[in-house]
Amino acid sequence: MRILLVDDEVEYLNILKKRMDRRGMDVTTAKSGSAAIAILRGNDFDVAVVDLKMEDMDGIEVLRIFKKMVPDMPVIILTGHGSQKAAREGMACGAFDYLIKPCDLSELLGKVREAAGKRPLGDGSHPPNS
Amino acid sequence: MRKNNSIRMDSSRYYHHLRRWLVGIIILVSVTPLLAISAIAGYQFRTAYRYKVLAHLSQVVDKHRANIDTFLNEKLADIQVLAETQGIPRLSDEAVLAELLHVLQSEHRGVFADLGLVDDQGVQVAYAGPFKLAQAVYGDAAWFKEAMESRFYISDVFLGLRGLPHFIVAVKKHWAGREWILRSTIDFMAFNELVENLRIGRTGLAFIINREGAFQTRPPAEMGEDAKLLTEWVWGNEVRGGKEILVPKTLAVEAWSPFNGAKPVVQSPPRVFSFTSQTLGGRALFVTAQLKEGDWALVVQQQKSDAYAIWYRTRNVSIAVLLLGSVAIVITSMFLARRTVQRISQSDTEKEMMTDRVIQAGKLASLGELAAGIAHEINNPVAIMVEESGWVEDLLEEPEFSGLRNVAEIRRALAQIKVQGVRCREITYKLLSFARKTDPTEKTVQLNDLVNEVAGLSEQRARFANVRVEKDLAGDLPLVRVSPSEMQQVILNLLNNAIDAIDPKAGGTVRIATRATEEGVVLDVSDTGQGIPEANLARIFDPFFTTKPVGKGTGLGLSICYGIIQKMSGKISVQSAVDAGTTFHITIPVAPGSPKGPPTA
Structure with a gap:
């Protein structure tokens, strides 16, 4: 399963990638919104996990662009910002679900699997490269 | 009402001053014109009334003086007519004299007591009358000597030979080279009547006095020193021991000008004296008028209290009204000042409360921003810690660690790190919901869910306060x-109030119940606390009403709840019994589309 992790906390990205790799997942990390968009242009992912608050770009903004680029890729919001309001806003913009940091890895994986399972099957096409 | 105590102390002095100042101003503004008007009007009335009384007295005295003068002149004229018409030889005949006396007496109702002819040696040659005075010798008598010096003579009252008070009217006649005197005695009682009938008011009475201070009529019961003073005032040059009141000329009486004998005599107008009399018991008035060419004076004496009775009565009534009015003004001013200051202090307090509240709101807002920032800043590192510990857990599963001592202990520690991480997340979440602004957007919700959320938030607080929170939520509640x-916010407020009502030492139970009724969804929050006294029950929804200690409550909670429930077209009511507990009932209409009323099944 290909997963894109977007967060400006590099340490968090690294440890999460290690743990998910260990569980047999193909994890790509991006430490900023713009980096994530660049990666998404050339790659296909089953699920994206995005932080809401990043230095260069608002997570909601990243989410919108993701949705534009790959409308059927589920996006899970994982945020340290405790405000449910922002999370709900994300939901309104098409996020699959949201989780609040710190969360149990099993919880996150559960959500990721759930999201990936919901993705329409048999769609092997790659996202447009432009 | 809650208030900062130190501010209260300072302001209580300020309000005290303000009240005193208000009372002072009101009294000054109301009483001053009242007193001024009373004083001016009183003085004017007193002056006018006094002059009116004195003018009246003067007039009465002047008229009587004229009457008496006329009386004396008439009597003198009668005797003169006899002397001129009868001639001395006829008058020497006692029988003729007796007949003349009879005629005089019948015409004047016995004023003339007797009739006598006296020669120039003072021997009464003929006499007619009740006394045996024929051949009486008057040669040495004072009246005889004075009578011989003028054509007409009226004596002062004296006892004379007969030993009774009387006075003589005498006419001198020249005949046969000798002077003869025809004299008659005027009956004292008849003359006395002239002044005795003159009574004014309760104490006013009249008498006649001569230059020597001897009474010419029956004297008033007691005069003592007054008589001597009086003669000094009337005939002397200065007024000692009393004072003369000068009645303005416009009010004074024109002097009467009677004929005394043949020549007109200009009489001086009556004079008024005021003095303090021992014998009359207090301040008194004398109104005097000279008569009989200044030999005698007619005097009317009256107590001032009697003469000015109407003035005194008016004055006393006015003073009483003034006093009562002043008392009323003072009471009213105190009442008004108190009310005004109460209002001012109330509005000041409310203003301060509002200021406090604004400051409080400001503090909460900045705290909210801080909390939101902290939440994010803390959650990220905690998330890393939790994941790192998870990574350690992952690694522990590798074979080289199996069978190692303490692996179980390490796993326990890692699990604990995860648990504490989650706890951190909850704390930040609570911080945020505390700082969160309320959102007035209406939604169709299940009340039970809201109750559960709020009860969860208050759990910790309830535990600290030794309060057990019981929930009794109806399962099939319609949506609202x-x-x-x-x-x-409403539920939280009621819950917090309920917890606060319970003494933590004794502990207690708070019960939250929901049920469906005809009117809508009902939420009951009951506690086993101290209860609300009857007197406060009507005020608990008033803004700023609180019984909590200083700093513990704003007095706004229930009023905000009330406002919110009103806005939802709901109802909020309260039942309470002191020392038994309090129950708040909230009724909220069922949302449109949701099945109404209690389920029938």
Whole structure:
């Protein structure tokens, strides 16, 4: 399963990638919104996990662009910002679900699997490269 | 009402001053014109009334003086007519004299007591009358000597030979080279009547006095020293021991000008004296008028209290009215000042409360921003810690660690790190919901969910306060259309109040129940606390009403709840018994589209 992790906390990205790799997942990390968009242009992912608050770009903004680029890729919001309001806003913009940091890895994986399972099957096409 | 105590102390002095100042101003403004008007009007009335009384007295005295003068002149004229018409030889005949006396007496109702002819040696040659005075010798008598010096003579009252008070009217006649005197005695009682009938008011009475201070009529019961003073005033040059009141000329009486004998005599107008009399018991008035060419004086004496009775009565009534009015003004001013200051202090207090509240709101807002920032800043590192510990857990599963001592202990520690991480997340979440602004957007919600959320938030607090929170939520509750955050605020407020009502030492139970009724969804929050006294029950929804200690309550909670429930077209009511507990009932209309009323099944 290909997963894109977007967060400006590099340490968090690294440890999460290690743990998910260990569980047999193909994890790509991006430490900023713009980096994530660049990666998404050339790659296909089953699920994206995005932080809401990043230095260069608002997570909601990243989410919108993701949705534009790959409308059927589920996006899970994982945020340290405790405000449910922002999370709900994300939901309104098409996020699959949201989780609040710190969360149990099993919880996150559960959500990721759930999201990936919901993705329409048999769609092997790659996202447009432009 | 809650208030900062130190501010209260300072302001209580300020309000005290303000009240005193108000009382002073009101009294000054109301009483001053009242006193001024009373004084001016009183003085004017007193002056006018006094002059009116004195003018009246003067007039009465002047008229009587004229009457008496006329009386004396008439008597003198009668005797003169006899002397001129009868001639001395006829008058020497006692029989003729007796007949003349009879005629005089019948015409004047016995004023003339007797009739006598006296020769120039003072021997009464003929006499007619009740006394045996024929051949009486008057040669040495004072009246005879004075009578011989003028054509007409009226004596002062004296006892004479007969030993009774009387006075003589005498006419001198020249005949046969000798002087003869025809004299008659005027009956004292008849003359006395002239002045005795003159009574004024309760104490006013009249008498006649001569230059020597001897009474010419029956004297008033007691005169003592007054008589001597009086003669000094009337005939002397200065007034000692009393004072003369000068009645303005416009009010004074024109002097009467009677004929005394043949020549007109200009009489001086009556004079008024005021003095303090021992014998009359207090201040008194003398109104005097000279008569009989200044030999005698007619005097009317009256107590001032009697003469000015109407003035005194008016004055006393006015003073009483003034006093009562002043008392009323003072009471009213105190009442008004108190009310005004109460209002001012109340509005000041409310203003301060509002200021406090604004400051409080400001503090909460900045705290909210801080909390939101902290939440994010803390959650990220905690998330890393939790994941790192998870990574350690992952690694522990590798074979080289199996069978190692303490692996179980390490796993326990890692699990604990995860648990504490989650706890951190909850704390930040609570911080945020505390700082969160309420959202008035209405939504269709299940009241039970809101109750559960709020009860969860208050759990910790309840535990600290030794309070057990019981929930009794109806399972099939219809949905309601409310602002969830506002509704939560209401429930939180009621719950906090209920917890506060319970003494932590004794502990107690708070019960939250929901049920469906005909009117809508009902939420009951009951406690086993101290209860609300009857007197406070009507005020608990008033803004700023609180019985909590200083700093513990704003007095706004229930009023905000009331406002919110009103806005939702709901109802909030309270039942309470002191020392038994309090129950708040909230009824909220069922949302449109949701099945109404209690389920029938």
